[in-house]
Amino acid sequence: AAQLRRAARRVLLRNWTGASTVPSRGLYPHQWSWDSAFVAIGLRHLSAARAQRELETLMAAQWRDGRVPHIVFNPSVPLGAYFPSPDFWRSSTAGAGAGAPARTETSGIVQPPVHALAAWLVHRADPATSRRRGFLRRLYPKLVAWHRYLTEHRDLGGHGLVSVVHPWEPGMDNSPAWDGPLARVEPADPDSFRRADLAHGAPTDRPTDLDYARYVRLASDYRDHGYRDDDAPHPFAVEDPGVNALLIASEHALAEIAAEIAAEIDSGSAAGRAARDGLRSAPDPDVHRARAARLTAALVARLWDARAGMFLCRDVRAGEPGGRGEPIRERSVAGLVPLVAPGLPEEIAQTLADTLGGAHFGLGDTARLAPSYDLVGHAFDPCRYWRGPAWFNVNWLLERGLREYGHRARADALRAAVLTHAVSSGFAEYVDPRTGAGHGAREFSWTAALTLDLLA
Ligand code: DGY
Numbered sequence: 001a002a003q004l005r006r007a008a009r010r011v012l013l014r015n016w017t018g019a020s021t022v023p024s025r026g027l028y029p030h031q032w033s034w035d036s037a038f039v040a041i042g043l044r045h046l047s048a049a050r051a052q053r054e055l056e057t058l059m060a061a062q063w064r065d066g067r068v069p070h071i072v073f074n075p076s077v078p079l080g081a082y083f084p085s086p087d088f089w090r091s092s093t094a095g096a097g098a099g100a101p102a103r104t105e106t107s108g109i110v111q112p113p114v115h116a117l118a119a120w121l122v123h124r125a126d127p128a129t130s131r132r133r134g135f136l137r138r139l140y141p142k143l144v145a146w147h148r149y150l151t152e153h154r155d156l157g158g159h160g161l162v163s164v165v166h167p168w169e170p171g172m173d174n175s176p177a178w179d180g181p182l183a184r185v186e187p188a189d190p191d192s193f194r195r196a197d198l199a200h201g202a203p204t205d206r207p208t209d210l211d212y213a214r215y216v217r218l219a220s221d222y223r224d225h226g227y228r229d230d231d232a233p234h235p236f237a238v239e240d241p242g243v244n245a246l247l248i249a250s251e252h253a254l255a256e257i258a259a260e261i262a263a264e265i266d267s268g269s270a271a272g273r274a275a276r277d278g279l280r281s282a283p284d285p286d287v288h289r290a291r292a293a294r295l296t297a298a299l300v301a302r303l304w305d306a307r308a309g310m311f312l313c314r315d316v317r318a319g320e321p322g323g324r325g326e327p328i329r330e331r332s333v334a335g336l337v338p339l340v341a342p343g344l345p346e347e348i349a350q351t352l353a354d355t356l357g358g359a360h361f362g363l364g365d366t367a368r369l370a371p372s373y374d375l376v377g378h379a380f381d382p383c384r385y386w387r388g389p390a391w392f393n394v395n396w397l398l399e400r401g402l403r404e405y406g407h408r409a410r411a412d413a414l415r416a417a418v419l420t421h422a423v424s425s426g427f428a429e430y431v432d433p434r435t436g437a438g439h440g441a442r443e444f445s446w447t448a449a450l451t452l453d454l455l456a
């Protein structure tokens with residue numbers, strides 16, 4: 001364990017840029033939103049201040065409408081090193097109306113809201129440093145605005161859940177669940193852009209050119225509508241159980257954060273006075289608990305599928321215009337991620353654990369990782385990004401959920417599997433769920449960070 005800890009630590013030190021962490025030196029040379037949240041969860045075991053800084057750097061690039069961009073660009077990295085680069089997104093000009101920052105280049109789409117959960121875990125690792133630096137008190141209003149952006153601007157289905165508008169937003173870029181809704185999107189001209197990812201990875205591990213042409217079309221259309229959600233047509237609009245479950249988990253974390261700040265204010269300490277002066281009103285944990293409960297009810301009502309034994313994504317644009325949309329009948333691991341949300345109905349939590357152990361996800365009692373997609377599904381591919389490979393962040397979330405819902409033996413087995421596969425793959429970005437063979441980037445930051453967290 002000491003050796004594994006040292007190796008994971010080396011990865012994080014190498015990928016630290018001075019203010020944040022790159023997911024990987026070659027393939028992803030900027031700051032990514034949900035990567036940073038997972039990285040902070042690991043970094044807290046090395047340096048609480050650095051973990052706080054990771055999240056602060058990200059939140060400093062927040063837009064005035066509350067959105068947290070999925071990429072914050074590092075200006076010292078050459079434009080050609082990553083596509084789509086800042087000149088594609090043109091956030092500071094095209095996004096001006098939505099309140100993109102003027103001096104930091106970012107993308108204009110978002111990623112899953114894991115940040116409040118990460119902030120709470122970072123605080124708990126070293127509450128004294130956190131209080132001294134005013135970490136939660138400074139971050140809290142930004143996190144509240146972030147969640148407000150999602151619930152107020154992104155309820156495209158009109159039933160209280162958040163929709164994603166681009167396959168990059170749920171973070172599971174080429175999941176077979178997107179094949180249906182993406183088929184309606186006119187691909188961009190393949191000569192109008194050049195992928196940079198293929199310089200770093202095997203094409204068979206990455207999304208296809210046709211996928212990319214559609215990603216480009218969706219992003220450039222959003223950009224050309226000024227990234228304004230009331231204006232953009234959003235031909236791709238999907239309610240994803242993973243994104244919504246992470247919002248619920250983060251809303252519960254905001255309740256904890258609010259209680260902590262309220263206690264600080266009550267204590268009358270210097271930090272408490274600063275908190276009171278900096279906030280418009282004292283934070284109220286009950287507001288967050290109520291919002292979490294509403295989101296949970298909507299998640300169950302809209303996305304639970306008893307027959308499949310899991311949550312399914314919903315294609316908001318399918319079926320009659322203005323109708324309820326249609327469930328996407330693909331088993332993506334996103335449908336099991338709600339295990340990480342506290343407060344699920346008992347029988348749903350139990351069914352999710354059973355599904356995880358069944359033929360589609362194959363956890364059983366063996367030392368395996370959950371795949372990103374149905375092991376026996378028609379589109380299963382053990383190597384290609386989110387069409388089958390097992391990812392460490394997802395398995396960390398599932399481990400946490402299993403433990404919280406009382407499945408201790410299965411959580412222990414999954415923890416052991418994460419550690420084994422992380423070391424044997426050289427902290428790979430993802431692995432073949434059947435053999436554990438590594439794919440994608442190596443020395444991948446969140447793989448190292450979450451390994452550290454499970455070792456702690
Ligand atoms: C990529 O570039 O592959 C990312 O997944 C999109 O953020």
